[in-house]
Amino acid sequence: xxxxxxxxxxxxxxxxxxxxxxxxxxxxxxxxxxxxxxxxxxxxxxxxxxxxxxxxxxxxxxxxxxxxxxxxxxxxxxxxxxxxxxx
Numbered sequence: 765x766x767x768x769x770x771x772x773x774x775x776x777x778x779x780x781x782x783x784x785x786x787x788x789x790x791x792x793x794x795x796x797x798x799x800x801x802x803x804x805x806x807x808x809x810x811x812x813x814x815x816x817x818x819x820x821x822x823x824x825x826x827x828x829x830x831x832x833x834x835x836x837x838x839x840x841x842x843x844x845x846x847x848x849x850x851x
Contacts, residue, residue, distance in 0.1 A: 772802050772809050780805035 776798045783790055783803055791813050794801055800814035 769809075772812065775812070776801045777804050777809075778802070780810055 776794075778790060778794060778801055780803050795813065795815060800812060800818060802809045803811040803813060
C-alpha cells in the first residue's frame with residue numbers, strides 16, 4: 765500500500781459546500797456507493813472521508829512499519845560501542 769497525497773487525484777471529490785449544506789447525509793450516501801472520497805474547497809483537498817475498516821488497515825500498516833523501523837534502529841548503547849559486559 766502506497767501512502768502518498770498524489771493518490772488523492774484518483775479519488776472522487778465532493779465539494780465542501782455540498783457537505784456544508786447537506787451535512788453527513790452526503791457522506792452516508794456516498795460511502796457505500798463510492799467508498800473513500802475527498803472533500804474539497806475551492807479546488808483544494810480539505811479532508812478525506814473513508815470507511816472505518818480502511819482507516820483501521822492504515823493504522824495497522826503504520827504501526828507495523830513503526831515496529832520494523834524500531835527493530836532496525838540500533839540502540840544508543842550499540843551505536844556507542846558500549847556493552848554491559850565486564851571490562
